[in-house]
Amino acid sequence: MNIEFGPELESFRQEVAAFLDVAPTPAIREAGKKTTSVFAPFEQVMAWHKILHAKGWAAPAWPKQYGGTGWSVEQRYIFAEECRKRELPPLLPNGLQMVGPMLIELGSEEQKRKHLPGILAGEDYWTQGYSEPNAGSDLASLQCSAVSDGDDYIINGSKIWTTLAHHSNRMFMLVRTSKTGKKQEGITFLLLERTDYPGMEIRPIIGLDGFPEQCEVFFDNVRVPKSGRVGAENDGWSVAKHLLKHERGGSAASPAMLHAIDRIRHTAQQTPSPFGGVLADDPVFQRDLGELEADVMSCRHFEQLAISGHPMARDAAYPSVNKTMNSELSQRISIMMTRVSGIETVPQQLEALVVGSNVAPLGDDFDLIAMPYYLNTRATSIYAGSNEVQRDLIARTVLAANR
Amino acid sequence: MDFNFTEEQVMLRDGVARYLDRNYDFDARQGLLRSGAAWSKETWSQFAELGVLALPFPEEVGGLGGSAATLVPVAETCGEHLTVEPLAFALALAGGALVAAGDNAGARARLADLASGASIGAFAYDEGRGLAAPAQIALAATASGDGVTLNGEKRLVFGAAQADFLVVAARVAGKAGDATGLALLLVDPKTDGVTFTPFRTQDGRSAAHVRFDNVKVAGADVLVRDAHDVIVRLVADAILLLAAEAVGAMSAMMRITGAYATTRKQFGVAIGTFQAVAHRLADMKIALARAHATLTYSTALAEAGRLTARDVSVLKAQVGKLGRAIAEAAVQTHGGVGMTDELSVGHYMKRVLAFESMFGAADYHFRMIGKAA
Known part of the structure; x- marks a missing residue:
């Protein structure tokens, strides 16, 4: 057994510490101290994201070819540890830990080219459209529907617990494309390039802590391009399961x-x-x-x-x-x-x-x-x-x- | 970082496991206890043959140069088999005290015999309703000639009545609560004035309360003076091995209970399909993961010589608390048959509860952890 990280990792820790001691602005530090959730205050955490991106450290867990750091698991742990010690706001997980890794594994080349840079740079924020008022723990019974129409889907229904959707400019979501067979088999995974499509309405929900962290999103004949589909039609459940692995x-x-x-x-x-x-x-x-x-x-x-x-x-x-x-x-x-x-x-x-x-x-x-x-x-x-x-x-x- | 055992450790553990699988299943264990034997002499000599007894001791005294931490995988296996042999007590405590005595000739001779399996020792430590820390030791050793005279009682001394030698933790100066004034003494159990009240423990081991009435100990048999820090270290080693046994017992309870919940049917279905039962199984698995992680990490700390008092408290408290939780969930899941002597599950429960009560219960260690950073 060996309990030590070893001298190379310890010098890596010092390199990380030296940067973290000087790089965050006072507002970012204040946001860290006022973080009462997994989701840090939006404006400052995105500013911090951009600073880390400029340093090349925004996506510790991504492969190097996609702009990740190429760090080992130990290095990532040390980096996270040093950030937490300083109470710095943790970067929002949706893009970096959920959509990004999922796209790297399952997305088309075009989807990767289109979406990964914006996630990496902290320019896009992706909200998660999974739960519905009648589909929480039993997610597979979701009803929000997408009907095929030429090169588009037309979405009707609603999503809830879409974290920080009112700040988002992208959404990844699960929709029902078939009502036959097992309920898991009629679900499709979609990437939305905008959150201001005609017919799409975002309403913040005030939480127990008094802040609008969560939102409800309504879809009334919202037309979105099919190019945003990940995996095959009706095969979205396997994509979602893959992504939940990253979430947990x-x-x-x-x-x-x-x-x-x-x-x-x-x-x-x-x-x-x-x-x-x-x-x-x-x-x-x-x-x-x-x-x-x-x-x-x-x-x-x-x-x-x-x-x-x-x-x-x-x-x-x-x-x-x-x-x-x-x-x-x-x-x-x-x-x-x-x-x-x-x-x-x-x-x-x-x-x-x-x-x-x-x-x-x-x-x-x-x-x-x-x-x-x-x-x-x-x-x-x-x-x-x-x-x-x-x-x-x-x-x-x-x-x-x-x- | 690497938290895997070495190839040698794995080979030794597998050797012990093979032997115990063949000769020490639950029925064989219960048969051994019914026979009235304190433990299995055959198993002990098998341990000697495999090198278990020599492993934790320095090479210059016939040992294999390991430490108590090296024995952790073996102790886990022993716990899974619910063995009653006094591994931690004879090796980590009595044996560890002999090592601490340095070049004391009597200690050297006994250590060689202990490592070869020729003889066995016991460690007399606990008093009253139990000691949470060595500073509480009160047993009086008053100076007489070049040695001391012992008067008082030690309780719950494992293997005392069967031991070829006793190591006694006693107070030569000061009062209970003082960290100073402690000594470790080598005592021949046949000495006049030493009397045993032997008993079987709840979890199948053999122990005794030991009385000392004007027991003379020669100066040469005072193994360690100013022994507080040494005793703390020995107790930490014992806690590590007993925690490993307890975690082994917890793994066994998890396995047995999972199997039972899969096969036992009520209302026409396996009881594990009921969410109330399933969630208890889940909680057992979470508890086991935590206890196992803390045992493994603590072992690595011990190997690196970095196991602090605080770390020992975390290990002792967590394994004690989580062991009780797993045991109670295991018995509850078994229902009525879990209450019987016939099934192993209750015997595993008694093993982890015995661990929880010794060397300071969880509440004591939690408070020590919470006291100061």
């Missing part, structure tokens, strides 16, 4: 979690305990924080084994185990944050949370984000296949081993 896997979640634990402990050191002294010295608090930290450490160990290529990460259940574990851990961290913050979580501070706002937080930064983070983090066990669905998938691997 590949994580460097523990560095941000450990950082949050440090912030919780730091805040508890300045918070009086009702039993005297400070909260950080309270035995019950210590025990509970210790349990949370131990669970984060196990998550970290799991991550480190995975990036080293350990067989544990090749288990068919790995992406679902990872997603379930990480989402539930972030939720527990968010609960601990609100527990320490106490009544400071009660004031609603929408203006202070906006990057560049001239409204000062009522408490400190920790108090400002504790409750919005808690509220937004409820979504982690719902999105990308609810944790109930993930547990179904995990259980299936247990039962399959015995058939």
Whole structure:
């Protein structure tokens, strides 16, 4: 066994650190500190994307020929770790982690040429049109229809939970092109080159945290070119499954979690305990924080084994185990944050949370984000296949081993 | 980074697994316990032959130059087979104490015999309802002549009544709670004033409470003075091996329970098709993945000599907590038959619960982790 990254990777870490220490603007740093979701504040995160692109570091996981860094798994982990340590806003995942890798594997040459550069450069933002009001965990029962008409499809229906669609200029979506046979067999995967087609309407949805992160998108006879289809007609489910793999896997979640634990402990050191002294010295608090930290450490160990290529990460259940574990851990961290913050979580501070706002937080930064983070983090066990669905998938691997 | 075991480790583990598969299935184990034997002498000599007993000790004393961490894959296999042999107690604790004694002649001689399988030792550590940390040791060793006199009791000493030698962790100065004033003593179990109350443990091992009434220990048998840090290290090694056994037991429970949920039918279908049952299986698998990852990572840290007290606490607490969760889910999924002595699942449960209670339970270690960065 060898626990070290080795001297070459450590010097790579220093190179990354040197850049990250100087490259982000103050607004980007502020956006990082005010990030209470997987999706960082849009304007600043796209600005950060462009800076990283100029450096050639926007797409760590892409192959070099498409503008990726060509980094090893270890290098990518180190890069993510250094970004999280500095609370920098994580780049939006839709283009870089979902559409891009999917196109590289399954897209036509023309689609790659057309779409990959805009994703890489941070010029395009792709929103995800999967869920519908009546198709959430049971995604395959989606109804939004596309009818063939010459070189076009005509789309009717609606999509929901289209993250940041009101900022998007592209959309990837699943549509129903056939109502016969198994429900999975009548689905087609489409890339939309615009989100302002005639008949297309985007309505933001205000979330529990008070912000319009999610949207609903309505389609009323929207005509889109067939050239945006990925894979064959009615074969979109296999494309979607491929893409969900990217949505669930590949994580460097523990560095941000450990950082949050440090912030919780730091805040508890300045918070009086009702039993005297400070909260950080309270035995019950210590025990509970210790349990949370131990669970984060196990998550970290799991991550480190995975990036080293350990067989544990090749288990068919790995992406679902990872997603379930990480989402539930972030939720527990968010609960601990609100527990320490106490009544400071009660004031609603929408203006202070906006990057560049001239409204000062009522408490400190920790108090400002504790409750919005808690509220937004409820979504982690719902999105990308609810944790109930993930547990179904995990259980299936247990039962399959015995058939 | 590389978290794989070496070829030699894998070969040794496979050798042990082959032997245990043939000779130590659950029925054979239960037969061994019914016979009244403390453990299988044949298995112990097989361990000696395979090199397991010599592996963790330095070459100059007849060992193979490994460490407790080198034995982790073997210990996992032992846990899967629910073995009752005192691997961690005799090797990591008693044997580790002898190594720490340096060139002490008595220690050297016993270490050679331990590594060859000719003799076996026990480590007398716990007191009262259990020690979370060595500083709590109270057993009094008062100075007499060039040695000490022992008065008091040690509890839950694994293999004590069968041991050829005892290593006793005692207090020569100060009071319980002090990190100073501790010593490791070599005691012949036949010495006047040493009495055993032997018993079988819940999980099938053999142990005893040991009383010391005016037991004289010669100066030459004081193995280590100022022993606090040494004891901490020995206990960390024992925790690593016992955690490996526990994770082995957890893997076995996962396998057995998955198979049961696939074959057991109620309401005309396999019970694993019910979502409430399926999700419990999923939670077991998540728990096992976490425990296994932490065991493997901790082993790598130990090999690199970088396993801190905090890391030991993470390992002990996580395997204890997750072991209990898996065990309780396993018994629940088995329903009524899970409650019987006849099935192995409850015996695995007792193994992981014994682990959880020793060397500080999860709550203690969680608090240590939460206390300071």
